[in-house]
Amino acid sequence: MRRRVLALAQIAPVLGDLRRNFDIHGHQLAEARAAGADLVIFPELGLTGYQLQDLAPEVAMRRTDARLHALAKQTIGGPSAIVSFVEASDDHRLFAAAAVLEDGEVRHVARKSYLPTYGLFDERRFLAPGDAIRSTRAVLGGPQVTGEVGLGIGICEDFWHPSLPAILAQDGAELLVNVAAGPARGASLDVDQGLGSAASWGMLLRATASLTTSYVAFTNRVGVDESLIFWGGSRVIGPDGVVLCEAPLFEEALLLAEIDLDEVGRARTALPLLRDERLELTRREYGRLIAARAELPEDGAT
Amino acid sequence: MSDDHARSAAERELAIDGTMVAAMCQSFIAAHVSSTGAERVVLGLSGGIDSALVAYLTAAAIGADRLIAVLMPTASSSPSAKRDAETVIGELGCQSELIPIEAPLAALLGTLPEAASVTPIRRGNMAARLRMTTLYDRSAAHRGVVIGTGNKSEILIGYSTIYGDAASAFNPIGDLYKTQIRALAGHIGVPRQIIEKAPSADLWPGQTDEGEGGFDYPTLDRVLYRIVDRRMPIDDVIAEGFERALVERIADMVRRSEFKRQMPPIAKVGGRSSGSDYLYPRRRPNSD
Numbered sequence: 001m002r003r004r005v006l007a008l009a010q011i012a013p014v015l016g017d018l019r020r021n022f023d024i025h026g027h028q029l030a031e032a033r034a035a036g037a038d039l040v041i042f043p044e045l046g047l048t049g050y051q052l053q054d055l056a057p058e059v060a061m062r063r064t065d066a067r068l069h070a071l072a073k074q075t076i077g078g079p080s081a082i083v084s085f086v087e088a089s090d091d092h093r094l095f096a097a098a099a100v101l102e103d104g105e106v107r108h109v110a111r112k113s114y115l116p117t118y119g120l121f122d123e124r125r126f127l128a129p130g131d132a133i134r135s136t137r138a139v140l141g142g143p144q145v146t147g148e149v150g151l152g153i154g155i156c157e158d159f160w161h162p163s164l165p166a167i168l169a170q171d172g173a174e175l176l177v178n179v180a181a182g183p184a185r186g187a188s189l190d191v192d193q194g195l196g197s198a199a200s201w202g203m204l205l206r207a208t209a210s211l212t213t214s215y216v217a218f219t220n221r222v223g224v225d226e227s228l229i230f231w232g233g234s235r236v237i238g239p240d241g242v243v244l245c246e247a248p249l250f251e252e253a254l255l256l257a258e259i260d261l262d263e264v265g266r267a268r269t270a271l272p273l274l275r276d277e278r279l280e281l282t283r284r285e286y287g288r289l290i291a292a293r294a295e296l297p298e299d300g301a302t
Numbered sequence: 303m304s305d306d307h308a309r310s311a312a313e314r315e316l317a318i319d320g321t322m323v324a325a326m327c328q329s330f331i332a333a334h335v336s337s338t339g340a341e342r343v344v345l346g347l348s349g350g351i352d353s354a355l356v357a358y359l360t361a362a363a364i365g366a367d368r369l370i371a372v373l374m375p376t377a378s379s380s381p382s383a384k385r386d387a388e389t390v391i392g393e394l395g396c397q398s399e400l401i402p403i404e405a406p407l408a409a410l411l412g413t414l415p416e417a418a419s420v421t422p423i424r425r426g427n428m429a430a431r432l433r434m435t436t437l438y439d440r441s442a443a444h445r446g447v448v449i450g451t452g453n454k455s456e457i458l459i460g461y462s463t464i465y466g467d468a469a470s471a472f473n474p475i476g477d478l479y480k481t482q483i484r485a486l487a488g489h490i491g492v493p494r495q496i497i498e499k500a501p502s503a504d505l506w507p508g509q510t511d512e513g514e515g516g517f518d519y520p521t522l523d524r525v526l527y528r529i530v531d532r533r534m535p536i537d538d539v540i541a542e543g544f545e546r547a548l549v550e551r552i553a554d555m556v557r558r559s560e561f562k563r564q565m566p567p568i569a570k571v572g573g574r575s576s577g578s579d580y581l582y583p584r585r586r587p588n589s590d
Contacts, residue, residue: 015337017587053581184326187318194319224333226583229326250325 002147002261004140004175007037007079008234010253012223015049018059022047022067028254029074029081035256037079038141043179043221043234044112044156045096047085050181051225056126060088063099063106072101078142082153084179086127087111093128098153098179100138108136112155113164120183120228121157133164135171149175149261152214156180159208169212169274174264176212178205180220183228184250198233198249210241213267213274215259222250239267305518312481312520316527320489323482327474328363334472335364335447337585342446346437346467347371347390347398348504349383352475353451354390354496355487359474360449361394362490369396372440374433377404378506386496393493399440403432426505430466438469447471455480455519458526459552460559461503461511468562479523517548525552 009028014020025042032040044050048059061068068085075081080102087097087109096112111130115123135152139145152168152175159165159178168176186196193199201218209216215238222232235246236257247253268274291298335343343360347353360369371394373387391398407429411420437448450470452462454477462468475483480501487497500510501519512518525544528534529552536553540546565577574580 012333014587015583015585020587049583051583053583055582055586187323187326189317189319194322222329224330229330249322250329 002149004038004145004149004259004261005036006217006236006257006259007032007035007040008217008219008236008247008253008255008257009040009042009046010219010222010232010234010247010251010255011043011046012230012252013043013046013049013221014223015051015225016055016059017049018047018067021049022071025071025081025083026074029071029079031254032079032256035254037256038145040079040081041177041179041217041219042081042083043219044084044098044181045086046179046221047083049225050221050230051228052086053122053126056086056094057088060086060094062088063109068099068101068106072106073104075101076104076142078144080138080140080142082177082179084155089128094126095130096123096127096155097130098155098177100136100151100153102138102140107138108134108151108153110134110153110155112158114157114161116157120185123157133167133171135168135173137172140175151175151177153177153179156182159204162208162211165208165212165214165216166277169214170277170279173212173214174261175215175217175259176208178216178218180218182220182231184231193233193249195231195249198231201233202235202243205235205237206241206243209237209239211273213239213271214264215239215261217257222252239264305520308518308520308524309481312479312523313485316479316481316485316523318478318482318485320486323478323486324359324362324490327359327486330472330474331360331363331449335368338447338471340441340445340447340471342368342370342441342444343449344370344372344437344441344444344446345449346433346451347373347387349380349386349390349496350501350504351483351487351492351496351499352453354386354492355483355490356449356451356475357390357394357396358487358490358492361396366394366396369394370440370444370446371396371398372437373398373400374403374436375400376402376407376429379504380502380507382499383502383504386493386499389493390496393491401436401440403429403436407432422506426503427463427466429505430463434466434469441471449474450476452476453480453483454478455523455526456511457563458530458559459515459522459555460562461515461555462562464562479527480519481523517552521548522552525549526556529553529556 011024084098087095098110099106100108113130115129117124137148138151140149150172152173165176191199205216205218217236219234221230231249233249234255236244245257247255371391441448448470450473502510528539536549539549568577
């Protein structure tokens, strides 16, 4: 068995207040360690707050930032952590990023590929989209655990583009993590949990776990930025699409869930969707569409 | 379509989970009080359902001891409204202040060049802005912050006085239709007589919103919900059985009041300008 205890830190970050947010992360990490967690997952932009607008460049951090590395030092001996912040790149672009902190180091950084810029969202105005979708292998835990886990990270909107978790799973992810800053909207008794955003995310996350036959861990924040009230509802879903546990809506919580990564192998034997995925067919058809949209002749070589 | 039918249809379409929405509004209030650093919330309490609901939500969010309800009647305010406001104050056990604004209102109106011919609407707008002036002073006196009480229905049709009752530091109920306000008020225990009486801006004796506007709130809410939330063209709304003249009038009220829902435009002259490309959160932290 490859067991890991996940701790989903459903926190309420303070907009733009990095010192407070680093404190919150440090405390949650300590609490998760005391509870026996192997991996603590924090929400999207948990270190900076979400509705930053022109604050984004002012709170942005490089991967080498001393504060980030000080937080990483707290992962020596476990648990590991996934934290999210505005990342400034060498060429001065800003990204919504999530980093894996493990054994005292910043080990892997995922950048948000899909920046919603519609309705209540205006992310593309302030941020650049990531251009790589990569899974990684990580221990996820301290010296008490053995082996590595295939890990794929998406940031909020990323999972609404199903190619992204599909690519992460093809690239080796067994555990798909989504870190989110999902604002509540669409309060109505007509939908699950009385909230449109909770209902649509609930459907999406179960479908994503089922279609990728992977564990899905979703950490969504709570609290308020300006007009937005974040709904929480963090949850862990098994590779069969069954919700294993779920945090309350709108309240801070540290949700603990034990998973066994060997379940992923069994699920994929029973339902070999990933094995049967035809990457070359997908690439060929997308290639045709890309060429057609650009009004170019189809390039049979690609 | 009978009023009862319209009301039950609106209640069905706009049904919300009262416990959850109350929790949302309360966390919104608590977060904004905290981010402003205010010690108290100052609320203009009219005796109507909107301000009563905000009083209950605020008391639940930060404690009734941090809520100051301010009653600001004019000579035309109804005695029953004052009684209802006092019931809210008694039920919640919050602080209150009675600051009648009839004397300053009459004095200000009396100094105008055409004092004798001021219309009831202008008088009502001036009363609303004197209440705003009073509330902002009380918030300064009490280290408080002024909370808004406008609902989504009246905000969308522009049934408010710009820089009067529309002015506030933040508004926890401005995205709830009147139908939803009624449901939420019932859910959190606002006294029945406040929920059931006809909504009124109390601009003159016997005035009601529905009488003045020529609509009933349930139908107004159903039409607004279609035009705004569901982005339906008005012909499609009419095709569902709503009266054409009413739908067109509501759509027109929404169109004509866009300016009331926005900050005034600032002429852009320089390189970086408030409102267009200088865009910060309302409160900036001091930390690095």
